[in-house]
Amino acid sequence: MQVRKMNEVPKEAVSSDLFTSDEVTRQTLIPESSDFNASIVGFGKGVRNKFHHHNSDQILIVTEGMGKVVTEAGEEVVVSVGDVVFAPAGETHWHGALGESTFAHITVTRKGSETTQIEN
Numbered sequence: 474m475q476v477r478k479m480n481e482v483p484k485e486a487v488s489s490d491l492f493t494s495d496e497v498t499r500q501t502l503i504p505e506s507s508d509f510n511a512s513i514v515g516f517g518k519g520v521r522n523k524f525h526h527h528n529s530d531q532i533l534i535v536t537e538g539m540g541k542v543v544t545e546a547g548e549e550v551v552v553s554v555g556d557v558v559f560a561p562a563g564e565t566h567w568h569g570a571l572g573e574s575t576f577a578h579i580t581v582t583r584k585g586s587e588t589t590q591i592e593n
Contacts, residue, residue, distance in 0.1 A: 477502060479513060479536070487514070491590050493569070494520040508584055515577040516540070521569020523592035526562075529583035533558040533568060537577035542568045545591070565591055 484498040496517025503511045513536060524545060533542070535556045542558050543549045545565035552558060552568075558578075560566050570576035 475503075475505070482513070484515065491522050491525060491588070492516075492520060493523065496520050502579070506584060510582045510584055510586070511579060513577055513579050516570040516575060518575055519570055519572045520576075522567050523590055524565050524567050525588050525590045525592070526565045527560070527582055527586050527588050529562050529586035531560040531562075532579075532581040533560070534579040534581075535577070536579060537575060539571045539574040540569055540576035540578070541571060542566060567592070 479500065479502070482500040482502060484500050486495070487497040487499050488495050489497075494517060497520060498515040500513040502513065503509060515537070521541070535552050535554050537554060540552050541549060542552055543566060551571070558568070568578070
């Protein structure tokens with residue numbers, strides 16, 4: 474068994490076309506897992522990812538700030554600390570920080586799953 478304190482896991486800058494800005498960090502929580510990808514993703518104020526989908530289910534657990542989750546079908550939900558979001562495999566969506574708030578969530582997907590960016 475391993476126990477990690479989230480605030481002791483190093484933050485790495487993330488630069489990717491998937492995000493609307495480079496003000497994004499990632500903290501990989503369980504690199505040893507053969508079953509799950511689990512990371513804390515932090516977004517600067519107003520930063521979000523672009524419409525995308527995963528070929529596995531995705532779980533988001535909000536750990537900081539206020540954010541929004543939007544689906545391609547038009548569903549929009551404001552989320553805050555303690556909220557848990559389930560995005561089924563194949564559902565096109567985006568998530569990120571509200572305009573004046575930073576935002577962070579734990580994301581969990583199946584190891585080896587792929588993300589397909591829809592929005593340019």
